[in-house]
Amino acid sequence: MNVGFIGTGSMGSLLIESFIASGALGPTEIAVSNRTHAKAQALADRYPGMRAEYSNADAACGADYVFLCVKPHEFIHVVQDIKSVIRPNQTVVSITSPVLLSHLEGELGCKIAKVIPSITNLVWSGASLCIYGSRMDDRDKKKLESLFAHISEPLRIEEQYTRIVSDLSSCGPAFIAFLLQQFVDAAVEETGIPRADAQKVAANMLLGTGLLLTEGQLSMEDIQQRVAVPGGITAKALKLLQRETDGIFNQVIRTTHDKYQEDLGKVTTLFYGEEVNGQ
Known part of the structure; x- marks a missing residue:
């Protein structure tokens, strides 16, 4: 080849x-x-x-x-x-x-x-x-x-879903790494745990979670339900996350799509000399 x-x-x-x-x-x-x-x-x-x-x-x-x-x-x-x-x-x-x-x-x-x-x-x-x-x-x-x-x-x-699947597959690792970094930074700041230890634990947690979702065939809801005992520590923290992050990923998707449409318009102009039907 x-x-x-x-x-x-x-x-x-x-x-x-x-x-x-x-x-x-x-x-x-x-x-x-x-x-x-x-x-x-x-x-x-x-x-x-x-x-x-x-x-x-x-x-x-x-x-x-x-x-x-x-x-x-x-x-x-x-x-x-x-x-x-x-x-x-x-x-x-x-x-x-x-x-x-x-x-x-x-x-x-x-x-x-x-x-x-x-x-x-x-x-x-x-x-x-x-x-x-x-x-x-x-x-x-x-x-x-x-x-x-x-x-x-x-x-x-399908090509019409290019942007959203790119958000999930290609941009997603950066988004998840950013959130994990915030988690690790908070752990170090609040408890004094060595950063290297926190990073190692967090990285292995992320790997294991991915395997549960793929090879383990658990859904995201399954994982939350099995970890968060009603009235327990995880359940209380999840309520905080739900409240504080409500709508945040809707904003993320709107941001990536707005940038995509801007770039698409510029590319179309370069190929055709003008935008065609918004594309």
Whole structure:
């Protein structure tokens, strides 16, 4: 397999590292390019056999999959860079939510997919959110999902739900880590427990809770009910949390969606010159 990665920033490098570590891809199967060539070369130097190309077109030429791992406003420029070398049998994969399948299908005469990864893929966990363009048949979808199955659980979703599932899967680790950090900080401040001890306990608690929800097949309500004895310590604390956090995640979702719509409008303007039906 030949795979090109355009963009070696946070998520691009995460995917490359995860695929190599999991055995899904070997370094010799990968070509990378980046706006700053030195960054692509630095990544290639870590993995002998990986090719750091000077142009996006060279990274894309002949690749089975071309991953576009750049910021939304850079997409139109990257698409223009690779347009002349892309062939119908290739698959271009965007990992950026505000770039629509229709944006890319309108410019590139090949198969188009969108896959939203998560930082959890770095430890071969979490989901990869898979959204497919009209030129992808079932065989194409299964082949791409088999690649991502090495580092995640591929989940097919509809494009209209891109933002909310990204909130849960991709933004979620940051949100939960923030809340856990507040919990640990409070524990240290209120009791003097060594921070390293509190962090270790909290991290293992989070891992165990995730396993209860997945392998243990407990629901979130089940966990609360089984931990919170009526009239007990946990039940009293849960009432406080319910009161103080009421509606907070509604505000979080509205914030991410507002930013998404702003970015989507800008991307659409770059592709079409004007926004179309609010998109």
